[in-house]
Amino acid sequence: DAKTTQPNSMESNEEEPVHLPCNHSTISGTDYIHWYRQLPSQGPEYVIHGLTSNVNNRMASLAIAEDRKSSTLILHRATLRDAAVYYCILGTSNTGKLIFGQGTTLQVKP
Amino acid sequence: SAVISQKPSRDICQRGTSLTIQCQVDSQVTMMFWYRQQPGQSLTLIATANQGSEATYESGFVIDKFPISRPNLTFSTLTVSNMSPEDSSIYLCSGAAGGPLDTQYFGPGTRLTVL
Numbered sequence: 001d002a003k004t005t006q007p008n009s010m011e012s013n014e015e016e017p018v019h020l021p022c023n024h025s026t027i028s029g030t031d032y033i034h035w036y037r038q039l040p041s042q043g044p045e046y047v048i049h050g051l052t053s054n055v056n057n058r059m060a061s062l063a064i065a066e067d068r069k070s071s072t073l074i075l076h077r078a079t080l081r082d083a084a085v086y087y088c089i090l091g092t093s094n095t096g097k098l099i100f101g102q103g104t105t106l107q108v109k110p
Numbered sequence: 111s112a113v114i115s116q117k118p119s120r121d122i123c124q125r126g127t128s129l130t131i132q133c134q135v136d137s138q139v140t141m142m143f144w145y146r147q148q149p150g151q152s153l154t155l156i157a158t159a160n161q162g163s164e165a166t167y168e169s170g171f172v173i174d175k176f177p178i179s180r181p182n183l184t185f186s187t188l189t190v191s192n193m194s195p196e197d198s199s200i201y202l203c204s205g206a207a208g209g210p211l212d213t214q215y216f217g218p219g220t221r222l223t224v225l
Contacts, residue, residue, distance in 0.1 A: 032211060043114075043202050043216030044153065087152070096141045096210030100153040 004088045009105045012078045020073040022088030032091050035073050037084040083108045112137050114217035122223045130189045131220045138183035139205035147200040159186040193224045
């Protein structure tokens with residue numbers, strides 16, 4: 001399974017944008033890029049996913065590099081509720097398996 | 111979307127015993143998975159629960175230690191057998207309604223402590 005690399009932790013101020021980077025230099029052509037987050041004492045929840053083009057939804061935006069070797073999750077206005085561990089995961093289109101890395105712990109300061 | 115519940119939410123068990131964790135989904139899901147999350151760590155995939163057939167285990171996990179059942183499209187169980195303190199973890203199940211690219215919904219987890 002292809003591996004992702006994320007910073008261990010990041011800090012943000014409330015109501016400011018947050019850019020969470022992810023490197024996945026060994027990504028294959030059929031790997032999708034998924035982002036999940038885990039709030040304290042909860043199971044992970046889906047944030048966004050994409051293949052090649054940038055994606056937007058009500059929670060976040062996903063910017064994918066042209067060579068697909070990196071991506072960035074963008075939270076447009078961080079709130080205190082966004083404090084969580086964010087996982088960047090590569091998933092294949094045939095198994096559905098999610099192989100979690102260590103993720104980035106995001107702290108949001110008021 | 112799918113809402114997933116797990117029972118029990120937490121338990122404290124003696125070494126050498128077994129615990130069965132139940133995972134119930136409020137709608138039919140095609141795929142179900144079981145994960146383990148050790149304290150302060152990320153999630154590790156244990157197995158894919160296949161409906162009507164044997165589960166598919168990841169490297170390092172075996173059926174004798176973690177037997178899994180999935181009798182239908184809304185329910186699965188994971189048993190942690192012959193427990194030792196090293197099995198103390200949070201165990202989570204997840205489900206995806208559509209195909210492999212569909213969103214996975216996670217249960218709240220079962221916090222297991224083995225003494």
